[in-house]
Amino acid sequence: MVARAVRATDLVDLDGAVADCFACPRLVAWREEVARTRRAAFRDQTYWGRPVPGFGVADARIGILGLAPAAHGGNRTGRIFTGDRSGDVLFAALHRAGLANQPTSVAADDGLALRDTRIFAAVRCAPPDNRPTPAERDTCAPWLRREVALIRPTLRVVVALGAFAWAAWWPTLREVYGVRPPSPRPAFGHGAHWSGTAAPALLGCYHVSQQNTFTGRLTPGMLDDVFARAKQLAGVD
Numbered sequence: 272m273v274a275r276a277v278r279a280t281d282l283v284d285l286d287g288a289v290a291d292c293f294a295c296p297r298l299v300a301w302r303e304e305v306a307r308t309r310r311a312a313f314r315d316q317t318y319w320g321r322p323v324p325g326f327g328v329a330d331a332r333i334g335i336l337g338l339a340p341a342a343h344g345g346n347r348t349g350r351i352f353t354g355d356r357s358g359d360v361l362f363a364a365l366h367r368a369g370l371a372n373q374p375t376s377v378a379a380d381d382g383l384a385l386r387d388t389r390i391f392a393a394v395r396c397a398p399p400d401n402r403p404t405p406a407e408r409d410t411c412a413p414w415l416r417r418e419v420a421l422i423r424p425t426l427r428v429v430v431a432l433g434a435f436a437w438a439a440w441w442p443t444l445r446e447v448y449g450v451r452p453p454s455p456r457p458a459f460g461h462g463a464h465w466s467g468t469a470a471p472a473l474l475g476c477y478h479v480s481q482q483n484t485f486t487g488r489l490t491p492g493m494l495d496d497v498f499a500r501a502k503q504l505a506g507v508d
């Protein structure tokens with residue numbers, strides 16, 4: 272699995288390879304069970320039921336790092352943050368920021384396109400209760416590292432959605448950029464910011480989960496502030 276990730280020569284190659292990964296038995300069983308049983312509202316649909324690749328442009332200056340696909344979102348549609356409430360919030364914000372051509376993301380063939388941005392997850396398969404184990408996170412890390420390595424020439428800032436993504440960035444920083452992570456690690460928080468000299472800046476943002484958006488812990492204005500900051504750090508107009 273690691274070898275296949277490392278061998279990927281471009282994002283198309285990487286996306287194809289990751290979609291064929293079976294390295295985590297628990298997650299493989301879960302993604303396939305969800306695809307088989309389906310949610311009542313989607314019973315007439317064929318679920319993707321496989322790892323979900325990153326999405327966005329190859330020359331991204333802004334990376335958005337999420338936790339993992341949602342069982343009935345990315346695991347259903349095959350595109351990250353597509354077909355669920357979290358994606359509704361995220362893509363509406365990206366559209367307001369001028370980083371997406373439309374504010375909605377409902378299906379892999381809905382015409383959505385990003386500008387200067389690529390979205391990827393620390394773990395590529397939907398986990399039960401949205402909670403991958405540390406071992407699953409580590410097993411999946413080569414896919415993230417290779418994706419970051421492939422967009423490294425342009426990548427200037429990474430927005431970490433939630434504490435899990437924030438924590439997943441530090442090993443990537445070390446492996447891809449050869450930069451020793453700060454010690455102690457900067458604490459995650461909404462608006463937290465870390466900058467090094469030889470690596471992309473890291474911005475913290477509360478995850479766009481329903482738990483955060485429905486309760487008002489994360490508001491559209493807070494997301495707008497983060498993406499305005501990300502654009503500024505990345506030099507995106």
Ligand code: SF4
Nearest residue numbers: 292294295322396411
């Ligand atoms: S979580 Fe990552 S490493 Fe595990 S099976 Fe899915 S794609 Fe493979």
